[in-house]
Amino acid sequence: MQHTDTGEAGRPPLVVVPGMLCDASLWHDVGFPEGHDVHHVPLRRPDIGALAEDVLAAVQGPFVLVGLSLGAIVGFEALRRAPERVAGLCVMAANSGAPRPEQYAAWREMDGLIADGRFADVVERTLPDMFPDRSATPEGARRYRDMAHAVGPAAARAQLAAQATRTDAAGALRTVRCPTVVLAGARDTLCPPTFHRVIADAVPGARLTLLPDAGHLLPWQRPDAVKGALRELAAAVTGTTGTAPQSAAPSAP
Template sequence: MPGTGPSNALPLVVVPGMLCDAGLWSDVVFPEGHPVRHVGLTRPDIGAMAEDLLSRVSGPFVAVGLSLGAIVAFEALRRAPERFRGLCVMSTNAGAPRPEQYAAWRAADELIADGRFADVVEQTLPGMFAGPPGGSAERYRRMAHAVGPGTARAQLAAQASRREATGALRTARCPAVVLSGERDALCPPEFHRAIARAVPGAELREVAGAGHLLPWQRPSAVSAALADLLARVRETPCRTPVGVKPPTPTA
């Protein structure tokens, strides 16, 4: 029967982007039969965030991440590739930080330290959407202010601690889907093409007319991608990741 089989209980470990919380995924329909475990991004280091992801569940899982959340999933993959049974990433970048990004993060941190967190939220808002955000602007402001200035500063520090992830992506041996907004100004389609090339067998889906916050702008596309990914997970035998020694059989 559909939905049965050994992967049916696999948890989905879901990680939002910077200045986002679990509300980012509220419009997405997650596949039935899979517990959803949300991870908050509150630590000032990518490695610590990756450990939070890995400790959210025991055993194997499917990782779902947007932007910074996907970068955290890349680091978790570097540390524990054998636990990944599926990977869905979107609106992200596997490259190392660029000099202009370091400068922008420092400037944002200084504004927050000076009590101007609202200014930082307003500065980030245009990059979240393709075209005028309309009513979504206030929704984004509410979510960002719920995250708050303290967590935002930790996320900025974590951004600066990340590293190039292409090598880690090449170790993946699980079904993967990479989603890209056609009009994402922060993480354009070429970033996602590079990710899809690095992950063996990854499927690349470019979402027409969409910007950075795909779960809000195109929730149906995200929902469909997750459903198709889990179908592939059910059909794919577990493979030992590159560089990971298979477990020794026991009597």
């Protein structure tokens, strides 16, 4: 578990959880709110419940939960288990629904490829979905490959197994009573804006923001908007005055 920054009294820490085949480098371009401890939780266990326990064990007391994709799904389970611990919530590029049959089949196929020593094929298979309209720039593709290979095949197999233990998160989301922001990439083909409207509609008072020209990896593709949203969320949690992200336009209801 990676820890950065030093928090100030009265400011809850941020517990930050990446997506599948992602690690803490996903957040490299994002400046986290000042005065808050930041704890990065890797995804290395084959069960959503076990990963949620890793999130809850990252810090003591209340925290702000920041999750992207599979990281947000793990966060939903942490919410289900200990809603009183979550003082603020940021959901990015996520799906709150239960797995679909075609997803189970795809995860089994990818696991089989990795078991056969073809992890690189899995990285290439997942790469297009990370970028706006499934179109990666050469630099974006290089950066994703480097990150995914740093995560490695063992963690990837654990993440695929964890995906299959997901459940529908609607019930947990309806219990949320903390400041909540939901960020969606307008050109995310893996988790489109419709998924995020479902999440925002389930959480009382949640703010849904649609980020133009962004795909799945929002911290890379719109780092300033993510930074602004996190600063605003941290301000709402601590009761201070925040500034809304200027580059992020609220989506239509």
